[in-house]
Amino acid sequence: MGRITLDKVTKSFGDVNVIPPLDLTINDGEFVVFVGPSGCGKSTLLRLIAGLEDVSSGQIRIDGEDATNLPPAKRKLAMVFQSYALYPHMSVRKNIAFPMKMAGVPEDEQKRRIEGAAKALNLTDYLDRRPGQLSGGQRQRVAIGRAIVREPSAFLFDEPLSNLDAALRVNMRLEISELHNQLKTTMIYVTHDQVEAMTMADKIVVLRAGHIEQVGSPLELYREPRNKFVAGFIGSPKMNFIEGPVAAQQGAHTIGIRPEHITASASDGMWSGIVGVAEHLGSDTFLHIHETGLAETMTVRVNGEFNLRHGDKVFLTPEMDKLHKFDAKGLRI
Amino acid sequence: MATQHSRSAARLMMAPAVMLLLGWMLVPLIMTLYFSFKKYLPMRGGDLGWVGFENYARFVTSSAFWPSVYTTLVIVGGVLLITVVLGVFLAVLLNQPMWGQGVVRILVIAPFFVMPTVSALVWKNMFMDPNYGLLAHLWEFFGAQPVEWLSKASMTSIITIVSWQWLPFATLILLTAIQSLDSEQLEAAEMDGASAPKRFAYITLPHLGRAITVVILIQTIFLLSIFAEIFVTTGGAFGTKTLSYLIFQRVLESQNVGLGSAGGVYAIILANIVAIFLMRIVGKNLDA
Numbered sequence: 001m002g003r004i005t006l007d008k009v010t011k012s013f014g015d016v017n018v019i020p021p022l023d024l025t026i027n028d029g030e031f032v033v034f035v036g037p038s039g040c041g042k043s044t045l046l047r048l049i050a051g052l053e054d055v056s057s058g059q060i061r062i063d064g065e066d067a068t069n070l071p072p073a074k075r076k077l078a079m080v081f082q083s084y085a086l087y088p089h090m091s092v093r094k095n096i097a098f099p100m101k102m103a104g105v106p107e108d109e110q111k112r113r114i115e116g117a118a119k120a121l122n123l124t125d126y127l128d129r130r131p132g133q134l135s136g137g138q139r140q141r142v143a144i145g146r147a148i149v150r151e152p153s154a155f156l157f158d159e160p161l162s163n164l165d166a167a168l169r170v171n172m173r174l175e176i177s178e179l180h181n182q183l184k185t186t187m188i189y190v191t192h193d194q195v196e197a198m199t200m201a202d203k204i205v206v207l208r209a210g211h212i213e214q215v216g217s218p219l220e221l222y223r224e225p226r227n228k229f230v231a232g233f234i235g236s237p238k239m240n241f242i243e244g245p246v247a248a249q250q251g252a253h254t255i256g257i258r259p260e261h262i263t264a265s266a267s268d269g270m271w272s273g274i275v276g277v278a279e280h281l282g283s284d285t286f287l288h289i290h291e292t293g294l295a296e297t298m299t300v301r302v303n304g305e306f307n308l309r310h311g312d313k314v315f316l317t318p319e320m321d322k323l324h325k326f327d328a329k330g331l332r333i
Numbered sequence: 334m335a336t337q338h339s340r341s342a343a344r345l346m347m348a349p350a351v352m353l354l355l356g357w358m359l360v361p362l363i364m365t366l367y368f369s370f371k372k373y374l375p376m377r378g379g380d381l382g383w384v385g386f387e388n389y390a391r392f393v394t395s396s397a398f399w400p401s402v403y404t405t406l407v408i409v410g411g412v413l414l415i416t417v418v419l420g421v422f423l424a425v426l427l428n429q430p431m432w433g434q435g436v437v438r439i440l441v442i443a444p445f446f447v448m449p450t451v452s453a454l455v456w457k458n459m460f461m462d463p464n465y466g467l468l469a470h471l472w473e474f475f476g477a478q479p480v481e482w483l484s485k486a487s488m489t490s491i492i493t494i495v496s497w498q499w500l501p502f503a504t505l506i507l508l509t510a511i512q513s514l515d516s517e518q519l520e521a522a523e524m525d526g527a528s529a530p531k532r533f534a535y536i537t538l539p540h541l542g543r544a545i546t547v548v549i550l551i552q553t554i555f556l557l558s559i560f561a562e563i564f565v566t567t568g569g570a571f572g573t574k575t576l577s578y579l580i581f582q583r584v585l586e587s588q589n590v591g592l593g594s595a596g597g598v599y600a601i602i603l604a605n606i607v608a609i610f611l612m613r614i615v616g617k618n619l620d621a
């Protein structure tokens with residue numbers, strides 16, 4: 001079981017109010033991702049749930065029980081830190097055994113669980129090495145192993161992949177998702193990378209300055225962002241925002257259109273512009289288009305083989321049914 | 334970088350420093366060895382010729398020799414124990430965020446700036462004097478008979494004085510080490526259910542291992558040769574005669590340079606034995 005409820009939780013450091021009153025429910029077995037730009041309070045929120053920070057007011061309930069004042073060890077949560085926080089003077093085996101040793105789990109049971117975790121995480125050959133002798137990805141797996149053996153009611157991940165290179169990050173992303181499918185345990189995952197959020201989450205919580213901007217499944221957030229901030233944050237490349245008369249025609253202060261919902265053509269279209277930089281990814285090409293009279297730069301996703309060069313004239317046509325409309329306050333209409 | 338030319342130029346430029354260091358070390362060593370085989374009494378006839386190993390034999394068979402080795406080891410061991418244990422304790426305390434941290438840290442380091450002679454005098458006269466010392470007043474306040482520290486508890490007194498001097502050094506090194514401990518490790522241990530004493534034992538103390546090794550090695554080098562503290566306080570009486578003090582007495586009080594030099598060679602041997610033991614016990618901590 002791992003149902004976590006935050007009830008009007010606030011946190012201030014001195015005079016600085018980091019988290020204004022915040023309500024959130026995380027259901028058992030869910031993979032929840034907290035995402036937001038750096039400094040939005042997502043790590044603080046995770047640390048409040050873990051018990052590493054005290055809440056200033058409000059209540060945290062884990063499985064219905066008030067855990068607001070419980071010490072971290074009693075909350076039955078396991079955390080994977082950004083720096084992995086492995087104990088450098090202990091072998092991998094001892095690192096993984098440490099939480100069980102502290103909990104007084106019998107030796108043979110410890111051994112069984114270590115073997116199990118090592119097998120699941122491909123660490124069997126490395127059990128007697130020190131963390132310093134492992135690669136980044138292996139250290140990451142040891143940190144996860146140390147969390148698994150405690151059999152916690154929920155896992156907390158604090159930007160666990162930010163220290164890995166791009167290729168490894170994609171792998172670990174898959175492994176963590178796979179792990180979630182096997183264990184079916186609640187996982188809370190903090191990241192600033194919206195790609196991680198989109199690919200892994202059952203439920204994304206978008207945070208800005210401690211406020212929850214929107215909660216929903218990845219596709220809900222993609223299709224119906226509640227405001228301009230979420231619209232701009234979710235999706236890559238970023239949504240194009242257009243203000244002024246073109247937006248007014250649609251009865252909105254601002255309209256948003258995603259790069260993948262615009263068709264580009266060399267001959268005709270609704271809007272026109274000049275091709276700037278073209279980023280070729282092979283499968284797709286992202287065109288940055290200037291002098292459209294709409295926004296400073298418009299980004300458009302076209303087919304990878306699309307053949308226009310820097311300085312060429314280009315015509316753009318948006319898919320009108322995929323248009324997002326926002327009012328003057330940035331809220332969705 | 335490593336062309337033939339640059340390498341020979343580097344050797345040429347290093348040569349003066351190397352020569353100076355070599356001379357600095359070799360000249361006294363060779364002179365000590367030279368005198369240790371001579372009967373040399375400056376005020377009583379000067380150089381009286383070669384005597385072979387007689388000085389060595391006389392120095393070891395002297396009734397003062399083994400007690401002085403023992404005293405040296407007790408002082409070194411006692412001071413190391415006190416400074417390391419208290420140093421770890423103080424480092425942990427000073428690492429806690431508190432008001433006036435900077436001032437407190439400077440105050441803690443202060444004793445290290447006091448010259449050994451001065452601090453020994455301060456302790457001898459202001460604290461440990463049985464008539465007007467602060468400790469005597471304290472004892473009298475509780476109605477007890479003041480202790481004659483330097484004669485009745487001479488070793489305790491000297492170990493206390495030397496520990497007071499070296500504690501700042503240990504604290505400073507250990508404090509910098511403790512500051513480099515990743516706080517996420519402590520938090521991880523906390524999440525893993527380790528209580529504060531267990532976090533100290535399993536995380537902080539192993540992290541300090543290398544710093545403790547450095548403290549022990551450096552302090553041992555200096556403690557083996559402490560002199561001023563003994564000279565100023567007990568003058569080598571009441572069982573506080575260390576090996577270096579014994580050598581001083583042989584050379585300057587008995588005016589027997591040959592005998593003292595032989596003692597010096599023994600001191601080198603003792604220092605090396607201690608060094609070998611230390612390296613075997615704690616040296617492995619220095620490997621990455």
